[in-house]
Amino acid sequence: MPELPEVHTVIEDLRAAGLVGMRIRGTVVSWERTVGGDVDVFSSRVTGRRIAALSRRGKYIRADLSGGVSLLVHLRMSGRLFLEEKTAPLSGYERVRLLLEEDHPRVRNDRELRFHDPRKFGRMVATADPGTILDALGIEPLSSAFDEAYLATLLVGRRRIKPLLLDQTVIAGLGNIYVDEALWHARIHPLTPASSLERSEIAALAAAVPLVLRRGIRNLGTSLGSGKSNFYLPNRATQARNQEELAVFRRTGLPCPRCGTAIERLIVAQRSSHVCPSCQLAPD
DNA sequence: ATAAGGCCCTGACCGC
């Protein structure tokens, strides 16, 4: 599911639900690998600590806990976070549950943060040194430092543009959806060598990336798949509506919103990619 | 640095 806009939405949901300020009074881990393999170490690092702040870095959710510990959550393909009453029924897909209590105004301990993850790819890591993980990430594409000049420096000597944009150590937060959308906006084919982009194309891409991300955030994320049993919904599932504004992603055979040509699908870096063959000309 | 392929996992969906 989640790329930058979806992770952003999840964090906003948790903040609005009152997660910041709550204290972790215990854990229930039912899939050890989610927490890095050692349940006791994980539990002892987080138990008793207060959630002091929530933030995002790339596709990571970062919860800073009291005592200098940070909890890093990566949702990968199917992870979701729910702040729920402890009496709410379990789905069977909860891999980690953080039992919570509220300090104020009077102590309640009837809620828990549930990490729901059918495919078990997600991770929840407790560490005193989050920089070890987060410092490896590239630039935040919504920061003011991400501009045409900076993007140009990332492209020098590099090969195909799409794998470059998906590389989290280069730019942090883009995934398959928003890369395809940004390339369509900039009229760049995903196989184009990054080092061959012209100045005008770099400028277009530098504008398209934040454009598609901000639109995604405004729309509360993209929710794909159909029907009731969609595993890939962000928390505000019923409100996510960016899928209605996608130009090319998973729109194979449908008309390009700009020129009407049928959208085509191809594989780039083992990921499905979607292009308008008229707007995005393939390299030689 | 780059690219391919395997792997981690489960569920939805489609054709037979």
Next chain:
DNA sequence: TGCGGTCAGGGCCTTA
């Protein structure tokens, strides 16, 4: 209904 193949929004690892 069952079975097998394909696909999935991510990322890590190994091999050329």
